[in-house]
Amino acid sequence: MPDDFERMWRDLEPVGRSAATGGYFRQPWTSPERELHDWFLAQARARDLEVTGDELGNLVAWWRPAGALPASASPGVVTGSHLDSVLDGGAYDGPLGVVSALAAVDLLRARGFVPRRPLGVAVFVEEEGSRFGMPCLGSRYATGALGWRELSGLRDRDGVPLPDAVGAATAEALEAQEQAGPAVRLSRLRDQVGVFVELHVEQGRALVDRNAAVGVGSGIWPHGRWRFEFTGRADHAGTTRMEDRADPMLTFAMTALAANKQARLAGQRATFGRVEAVPNGTNVVPSSVTGWLDARAEDADALATLVEAVRTQAAARAERDGTSLSIAAESHSPAVWFDPRLVERVAAEHEGGDWPVLPTAAGHDAGILAAAGIPSVMLFVRNPTGVSHAPGEHAEVPDCLVGVSALADTLERLASVEATG
Numbered sequence: 001m002p003d004d005f006e007r008m009w010r011d012l013e014p015v016g017r018s019a020a021t022g023g024y025f026r027q028p029w030t031s032p033e034r035e036l037h038d039w040f041l042a043q044a045r046a047r048d049l050e051v052t053g054d055e056l057g058n059l060v061a062w063w064r065p066a067g068a069l070p071a072s073a074s075p076g077v078v079t080g081s082h083l084d085s086v087l088d089g090g091a092y093d094g095p096l097g098v099v100s101a102l103a104a105v106d107l108l109r110a111r112g113f114v115p116r117r118p119l120g121v122a123v124f125v126e127e128e129g130s131r132f133g134m135p136c137l138g139s140r141y142a143t144g145a146l147g148w149r150e151l152s153g154l155r156d157r158d159g160v161p162l163p164d165a166v167g168a169a170t171a172e173a174l175e176a177q178e179q180a181g182p183a184v185r186l187s188r189l190r191d192q193v194g195v196f197v198e199l200h201v202e203q204g205r206a207l208v209d210r211n212a213a214v215g216v217g218s219g220i221w222p223h224g225r226w227r228f229e230f231t232g233r234a235d236h237a238g239t240t241r242m243e244d245r246a247d248p249m250l251t252f253a254m255t256a257l258a259a260n261k262q263a264r265l266a267g268q269r270a271t272f273g274r275v276e277a278v279p280n281g282t283n284v285v286p287s288s289v290t291g292w293l294d295a296r297a298e299d300a301d302a303l304a305t306l307v308e309a310v311r312t313q314a315a316a317r318a319e320r321d322g323t324s325l326s327i328a329a330e331s332h333s334p335a336v337w338f339d340p341r342l343v344e345r346v347a348a349e350h351e352g353g354d355w356p357v358l359p360t361a362a363g364h365d366a367g368i369l370a371a372a373g374i375p376s377v378m379l380f381v382r383n384p385t386g387v388s389h390a391p392g393e394h395a396e397v398p399d400c401l402v403g404v405s406a407l408a409d410t411l412e413r414l415a416s417v418e419a420t421g
């Protein structure tokens with residue numbers, strides 16, 4: 001089995017990799033991401049897994065052995081993750097969960113295990129929201145948290161509408177499905193997935209500190225994205241006196257500092273990682289600056305307080321700078337607690353003692369499925385660098401293989417019984 005994991009990992013290594021940075025650019029509905037999609041279909045075929053999916057690109061490859069009850073009678077045990085990346089991302093965030101899921105199926109088959117319920121390997125599209133700004137876009141669509149109506153209005157940063165990115169025929173099919181009633185599509189996924197397990201590279205160093213190869217996720221911090229638009233007045237960078245300017249870059253700069261300070265004071269997280277200036281000329285005072293705030297906190301009140309504090313300071317500074325400010329919430333993911341009985345079971349029922357149980361401040365498809373009422377849980381694999389969403393993201397092969405066997409053990413227990421969970 002180790003060869004299988006490593007062979008698959010090698011297959012994926014060059015896809016979407018930048019020669020300049022070593023990071024990955026696997027944005028949804030671009031050629032690297034479509035190549036990964038096709039790779040997954042080939043892997044499913046090679047294992048005789050039957051693939052179901054929706055037009056958006058979400059996929060589930062099912063292992064339905066003869067004698068297993070159909071998903072309609074006994075909802076399946078599903079594992080998996082995503083294959084897209086952030087801009088210049090790491091190799092592991094997403095693909096580790098998909099490759100480990102396929103390797104876990106191989107390991108279960110090598111053990112001679114036969115599931116009593118359908119066992120699925122899922123790939124959700126656009127988890128990172130790196131192209132259309134909406135994180136977990138695919139799983140939100142698949143669970144019904146968002147419909148085609150909302151998605152079809154999204155544009156990427158080059159102004160390409162999502163219906164154009166997915167292609168005319170697909171967009172038409174999605175539109176027709178929406179007209180026919182999205183309830184049909186939604187009930188399908190919810191009826192088919194009885195329990196979801198997502199394996200993921202750890203995105204911090206908690207497992208390094210605890211000297212553990214694998215951990216179990218307890219929940220996800222609430223988080224969201226807010227678009228801050230600062231508008232001022234374009235002017236000459238040389239001839240305009242400093243006191244005569246209405247420079248939105250200043251308001252933005254102070255807002256970024258305020259966000260950092262407020263988050264540090266409160267022990268939460270706030271980041272402006274994306275900014276666009278118009279007209280973006282070295283010798284021009286900008287007419288507008290747009291910055292995207294990513295904020296996360298341990299609970300909903302703390303998140304609301306943090307965002308409000310940033311908003312208040314930004315508005316006060318705009319007044320001083322003679323600029324104006326508008327703020328739009330682009331996405332919100334409420335706090336998620338994974339099914340506590342499932343977390344306890346997964347953490348305790350394995351050879352070799354307890355696995356650490358950790359919350360995470362990163363968003364995941366497992367959080368979206370949990371919020372849709374599907375019992376879900378996550379396994380984390382140690383990341384020696386602690387770095388994520390960047391080329392330095394890493395996991396050692398021996399730890400990945402511990403992850404594969406932890407996942408296989410978990411799936412085996414869950415798929416040995418017909419009832420949910």
Ligand code: GLV
Nearest residue numbers: 128135361362363
């Ligand atoms: C996704 O990984 C996120 O937490 O933004």
Ligand code: MN
Nearest residue numbers: 093128362389
């Ligand atoms: Mn990520």
Ligand code: MN
Nearest residue numbers: 093094127364
């Ligand atoms: Mn991820």
